[in-house]
Amino acid sequence: MKSVVPGGVVAYVTCSPHRHETVDVVETxxxxYRGIEVLPAKQLLSDIPDCELGDYLQLWPHRHNTDAMFLALLRIDNLRG
Incomplete structure (x- = not known):
């Protein structure tokens, strides 16, 4: 996170359905760190139903015919931590 310039966006993406590898990592x-804004990831795939997980995005094999993909978008504003 410290190498991202202010205003830059980090996309945390993992092919996992497990909370400890997805939401828990982002929450940690x-x-x-302070100065990170979570952006709504759903806006990137607005035409895909049932993939929203709060501000995150979660794709499921049985719903979307994909791997279990997770996406969180984190904008770095004024990083402190």
């Missing part, structure tokens, strides 16, 4: 980063 948000707890550790």
């Amino acid at each position: 980063v948000l707890d550790e």
Whole structure:
């Protein structure tokens, strides 16, 4: 996170359905650093139904005919931590 310029966006993407590899990782980063804004990832795939997980995006094999993909978009504003 420290190497991202202010205003830059980090896309955290993993092919996992497991919370400890998806949401928990993002929440750990948000707890550790201040100055990060979570952007709504759904806007990138607005035409795909049932993939929204709060501000994150989660694709499922049985719903979307894909791997279990997770996406979080994190904008770095004024990083502190």
